[in-house]
Amino acid sequence: xxxxxxxxxxxxxxGVWLTAGLLADAxxxxxxxxxxxxxxxxxxxxxGGGVAVFIAVPLVTGILPGTSAAPAAAVLPxxxxxxxxxxxxxxxxxxxxxxxxxxxxxxxPAPPALRAAAxxxxxxxxxxxxxxxxxxxLPIAAGVxxxxxxxxxxxxxxxxxxxxxxxxxxxxxxxxxxxxxxxAPIGKVRLRAVPSRPSSAESYTALPLESDPAExxxxxxxxxxx
Numbered sequence: 001x002x003x004x005x006x007x008x009x010x011x012x013x014x015g016v017w018l019t020a021g022l023l024a025d026a027x028x029x030x031x032x033x034x035x036x037x038x039x040x041x042x043x044x045x046x047x048g049g050g051v052a053v054f055i056a057v058p059l060v061t062g063i064l065p066g067t068s069a070a071p072a073a074a075v076l077p078x079x080x081x082x083x084x085x086x087x088x089x090x091x092x093x094x095x096x097x098x099x100x101x102x103x104x105x106x107x108x109p110a111p112p113a114l115r116a117a118a119x120x121x122x123x124x125x126x127x128x129x130x131x132x133x134x135x136x137x138l139p140i141a142a143g144v145x146x147x148x149x150x151x152x153x154x155x156x157x158x159x160x161x162x163x164x165x166x167x168x169x170x171x172x173x174x175x176x177x178x179x180x181x182x183x184a185p186i187g188k189v190r191l192r193a194v195p196s197r198p199s200s201a202e203s204y205t206a207l208p209l210e211s212d213p214a215e216x217x218x219x220x221x222x223x224x225x226x
Contacts (some may be wrong), residue, residue, distance in 0.1 A: 002061070006070040006141035009060060013053045013074060014134035017081070020046040021128035027095075028119035034106035036114060037099035043127075044092050047084060050130070054081060073137030080129040088126050091117065 023043050030036035054074060061068035095118050102108045117123075 002064050002066050002068050002070075003141070003143055005060065005064060006068055006073065007138065009053070009057050009070045010073045010134060010137050010141040013050065013057070013077065014131060014138060016046060016050045016053055017077065017127065017134050018131035020050060021124065021131040024124035024127045027123065028115045030110050030115070030118070032106065033099045033102035033108045033110055033114075036110045036118065037096055040092050040096040040099065040118070044089065044096065047089055047092070047127070050081065051085065054078065069141050069143060073140035074134075076137055077130045077133035080126045080133060083122075083126040084130060087122050091120060091123050095123075 020043060023039060023046065027036070027039050027043065030039055057070050057074045061070050095114060098114045098117070099110070
């Protein structure tokens, strides 16, 4: 087995995705539009680098002789990485374009709507899950865990599942908190009812054609009143 090569490949995979997850966690904390755009651009580059490492795993292991455990270790983080490519990358592009609208005034404070979009659970959660899953693949690449058919693998999957749930709840709470700041004036300003002005009594004057029909002759039918 090419244990050293497997560890290098999966270690690089875990390092790139863990770095992306940490940067995604700090993305909503950008103070200015320029900083938010820079962080979103860097995060997009890290996502591209992580995808490149995924592609390099089967290529390198296919060239080298002997068996390799790296492809099996890369299967677990490949599932959340697919979510990153299909969903997270599009949301990062939206945040980057939104922050790029303030290119003429780069020191403008980051709008609350963009910070809430950057804190969406589908931005940071898939990235951090991919990093944790790649980190869990290191024992597989080292040959400590054989997949499938081991209890240790089940324990690792359980720990990753609990971490996924905890990360999802954390990011959902933060997104809700930042989303409320978009409507901050409603929560901070005490609204009071404006008293209506007393209107003067309006008198109704009947039009000439609106008098009592019993007092008028039937002019339209051609008959006279009896």
